[in-house]
Amino acid sequence: xxxxxxxxxxxASPAGAAPLLEMPALASEIxxxxxxxSSLRLPEGPYDEGMIALREVKGTVEQRAYRLQGRLTTLQLxxxxxxxxxxxxxxxxxxxxxxxxxxxxxxxxxxxxxxPQMHVDLGDYRYLLAEKPGGxxxxxxxxxxxxxxxxxxxxxxxxxxxxxxxxTTPKAPEPEPAKGFDAAFAxxxxxxxxxxxxASGSGALEPADYASLRDLAAWLIANPDRKxxxxxxTDASGALAPNVALSKKRxxxxxxxxxxxxxxxGQIDAxxxxxxxxxxxxxxxEGRTRNRRVEVMxxxxx
Numbered sequence: 001x002x003x004x005x006x007x008x009x010x011x012a013s014p015a016g017a018a019p020l021l022e023m024p025a026l027a028s029e030i031x032x033x034x035x036x037x038s039s040l041r042l043p044e045g046p047y048d049e050g051m052i053a054l055r056e057v058k059g060t061v062e063q064r065a066y067r068l069q070g071r072l073t074t075l076q077l078x079x080x081x082x083x084x085x086x087x088x089x090x091x092x093x094x095x096x097x098x099x100x101x102x103x104x105x106x107x108x109x110x111x112x113x114x115x116p117q118m119h120v121d122l123g124d125y126r127y128l129l130a131e132k133p134g135g136x137x138x139x140x141x142x143x144x145x146x147x148x149x150x151x152x153x154x155x156x157x158x159x160x161x162x163x164x165x166x167x168t169t170p171k172a173p174e175p176e177p178a179k180g181f182d183a184a185f186a187x188x189x190x191x192x193x194x195x196x197x198x199a200s201g202s203g204a205l206e207p208a209d210y211a212s213l214r215d216l217a218a219w220l221i222a223n224p225d226r227k228x229x230x231x232x233x234t235d236a237s238g239a240l241a242p243n244v245a246l247s248k249k250r251x252x253x254x255x256x257x258x259x260x261x262x263x264x265x266g267q268i269d270a271x272x273x274x275x276x277x278x279x280x281x282x283x284x285x286e287g288r289t290r291n292r293r294v295e296v297m298x299x300x301x302x
Contacts, residue, residue, distance in 0.1 A: 021084050021154065024077075026069040031117025036060035037160050042140045043110050044094045044129055047102025052109040055129075057138050057157040065117040068150035077143040077150045078126045085139055090130035093138075097126050112142065112153060119151045120144045181219045181296075190297040192279075196254065198292070203249025205257055213254070216296060217261035220268070227299040229269040230254050235288035236275040248272025254294050269299065 038061040045053035068077065074097075086092070096102075102109075104122050112118050125144035131137065140155040184191035193213070197206040220228070232247030232254075251270035259265050280287035 027066045030067045032064035034062045047105040059157045059159050063155045065113045066152040072150050074126045074143050093129040095128040118153045185298040192295045205253040217258050217263045220263040227267045229297045231295045232272040233293050235291045236282035243274035244272045
């Protein structure tokens with residue numbers, strides 16, 4: 001027996017107007033197709049004993065794929081859209097989630113727009129099929145995600161004489177160019193902290209207000225799920241082992257300064273490379289000065 005979907009408040013559209021789904025902010029349409037007259041086969045039950053119950057519906061077919069910025073769960077993507085569908089008079093026929101749908105077999109038993117238009121994580125997707133009374137107008141919703149992006153596919157079939165489903169997508173603001181450590185990590189993966197001063201032969205950071213450390217601490221606080229590695233470097237004066245130890249002490253001093261500025265210690269590792277990674281020759285005082293440095297590297301997230 002069919003049951004109605006849970007409905008949220010939605011601005012009413014004029015009588016006779018096409019159904020209207022409002023996508024979340026920062027959503028962009030990245031693909032789709034439309035055919036009339038045509039037909040679409042939509043699952044109306046889970047994969048079971050080697051088969052999927054498919055309903056073939058004929059009429060004006062519309063399929064649209066949307067990509068959403070942000071780390072929303074599939075449930076957060078699904079619920080507002082399902083509520084809007086219910087608010088427009090559709091009754092739920094079938095809904096399921098990933099494994100309960102049938103995982104791989106269910107996903108590949110339905111018509112899905114190809115990558116990169118629509119991405120489906122086989123372990124994390126949700127599906128809904130709903131219909132208007134009489135069964136001639138149907139809508140299917142498929143949502144999935146990656147670590148940083150949400151994906152939505154909306155499929156609708158309506159009578160050829162009716163207007164097809166209309167979906168409005170808010171215009172996303174143009175992204176601002178990356179700045180500071182965001183830009184450095186995006187282009188090089190690392191950034192030298194150029195303004196640091198250490199006493200000669202010492203691992204202790206000279207007391208001062210270092211702009212690079214203030215900026216890096218602020219970046220770490222704003223990105224609590226990211227981690228960095230501080231790598232100390234020396235010139236080629238002396239033996240390797242003492243230089244590695246000295247460079248690691250300098251990286252440790254920088255780590256302590258960042259923690260004092262409010263960054264979380266768990267986000268910061270400190271290592272030393274000694275003189276093994278020079279960025280200038282060691283034959284001149286200027287070159288040796290450039291080689292004595294601490295560099296911050298973005299640590300890959302597993």
